[in-house]
Amino acid sequence: MVEWTDFERAPIQSIFSKMDYDDVGPAPLSRYLVVYPWTQRYFGNFGNLYNAAAIQGNPMVAAHGKTVLHGLDRAVKNMDDIKATYAELSVLHSEKLHVDPDNFRLLADCLTIVVAARMGAAFTADVQGAFQKFLAVVVSSLGRQYH
Amino acid sequence: MSLTAKDKKMVKAFWAKVAGKAEDIGCDALSRMLVVYPQTKTYFSHWKDLSPGSAPVRKHGGTIMGGIGLAVASIDDISAGLLALSELHAFQLRVDPANFKILSHNILVVLAVMFPNEFNPEAHVAMDKFLAAVGRALSEKYR
Numbered sequence: 001m002v003e004w005t006d007f008e009r010a011p012i013q014s015i016f017s018k019m020d021y022d023d024v025g026p027a028p029l030s031r032y033l034v035v036y037p038w039t040q041r042y043f044g045n046f047g048n049l050y051n052a053a054a055i056q057g058n059p060m061v062a063a064h065g066k067t068v069l070h071g072l073d074r075a076v077k078n079m080d081d082i083k084a085t086y087a088e089l090s091v092l093h094s095e096k097l098h099v100d101p102d103n104f105r106l107l108a109d110c111l112t113i114v115v116a117a118r119m120g121a122a123f124t125a126d127v128q129g130a131f132q133k134f135l136a137v138v139v140s141s142l143g144r145q146y147h
Numbered sequence: 148m149s150l151t152a153k154d155k156k157m158v159k160a161f162w163a164k165v166a167g168k169a170e171d172i173g174c175d176a177l178s179r180m181l182v183v184y185p186q187t188k189t190y191f192s193h194w195k196d197l198s199p200g201s202a203p204v205r206k207h208g209g210t211i212m213g214g215i216g217l218a219v220a221s222i223d224d225i226s227a228g229l230l231a232l233s234e235l236h237a238f239q240l241r242v243d244p245a246n247f248k249i250l251s252h253n254i255l256v257v258l259a260v261m262f263p264n265e266f267n268p269e270a271h272v273a274m275d276k277f278l279a280a281v282g283r284a285l286s287e288k289y290r
Contacts, residue, residue, distance in 0.1 A: 034268035035275055052269050109252065113271065116256045117263035125182035125199055128256060132183060 002137050004079055008130040015115060015131065016076045024118065025066030028111040030056045036106050042099060068107070075138050083141045090145035101143035108135040150280055155222050157273035162219045164265055165258065169216065172261065173208025174200060176253040184249050190242060211250070218281045225284040237288035244289065247282030254278060 033040055034052045043049060046060040055061055071089065078085045093099045112132060116123045123131075150158075165172065178199035180187050194203040214232055221228020236242055255274060258266045266274075 031268045031271060035272040052267075056268070113255060113259045113266075117259040117266065120260055120263065123256075123260055125179045128179055129183040 001080070002082070007126070008133060009079065011127045011130045012076060012079070012134050015119075015127075016072070019069075021066055021069055024114060025069045026056075026062035027065065027114045028107060029065035029068060030058070030061050031114060032107045032110040033061065035110065039103055039106065042097070042103075069111075072138065075134070075141075079134070082137050083144060086138070086141040087145055090142050093142060094146040101139075101146055104139040104142045108132075108139050111135065148276060148279070150222065150276055154273045154276055157270060158219060158222060158277045161265065161270045161274060162216070165262060166216065168261060169212035170205065170209040172254065172257050173210075173212035173215075174205040175208070175257045175260070176250065177204050177208040177211065179253045179256060180250055183253070187246055187249060190240075190246075215254075215278075215281065218277070218284070222277070225280050226287055229281070229284040230287075233285050233287045236285050244282065244286040247285060248279075251275070251278035251282060 033043070033049060033055045040049050043061070043064075046058060046064075048054040048058060049061075074085050075082045093101070093104075112128070112135065115131065116128070119127070181191070181197055181204070182199060188197055191197055191203075194201075196203060198204070214229070217228055217232075218225050226233070255266075255271065255278070258270075258274065
């Protein structure tokens with residue numbers, strides 16, 4: 001069981017409650033597809049991913065980015081048992097989508113960068129620590145059911 | 148994953164924009180690393196003050212960014228340019244190379260915080276590749 005202090009819960013709840021999903025949603029996924037281009041292997045049917053401009057303008061990427069970000073809502077609401085919350089999603093990513101779980105870590109890093117850019121100096125070291133701990137638990141839970 | 152001509156051009160252009168704040172960047176990146184990855188504090192047990200923004204942290208952040216600047220200037224042959232630093236890290240400092248990735252990540256976070264508009268995805272991928280190349284160059288002499 002992951003232990004959360006109040007000092008960790010607060011920034012995580014705050015970041016997600018203030019998040020504008022229409023604005024922030026597409027950003028982490030499109031950044032991940034640009035920074036780690038081999039990840040495009042999972043998006044063969046998304047059309048034009050030829051360069052950074054194409055990726056950032058791609059409506060399927062934008063829509064899927066929002067879907068993925070909303071997927072984090074459940075973890076934010078159930079911080080005390082993220083592992084159980086994501087058991088089904090973990091099976092989905094393993095058995096049906098066949099996604100290498102290292103991708104969860106890559107996307108989490110891009111989300112950190114996007115949130116850091118949006119928050120600026122308010123993204124202090126302590127906030128960064130809490131946010132990265134949260135994402136690390138999410139990443140671990142999503143990989144948990146792989147076998 | 149070696150640096151293409153496009154990567155080198157992007158790194159030099161981006162560095163030109165941010166170099167003026169190098170010490171602040173280094174100080175913030177190192178401060179974050181010590182807080183978010185507390186195991187890294189083991190390398191600085193000889194410092195009196197490991198708190199974010201402290202004098203030794205600021206000074207060392209500046210030193211590190213000096214090395215990064217040297218790597219930018221040597222971007223066509225980073226291994227050659229960082230030879231002395233590689234020997235230092237290999238034989239004297241003996242920092243576990245996994246930590247180069249950790250510090251690189253924190254540098255990227257600080258770049259996002261301080262330069263949200265300039266640190267777009269293209270700048271991000273070039274800087275990520277560049278910092279990985281720097282880490283590799285620093286690890287050259289380890290074994």
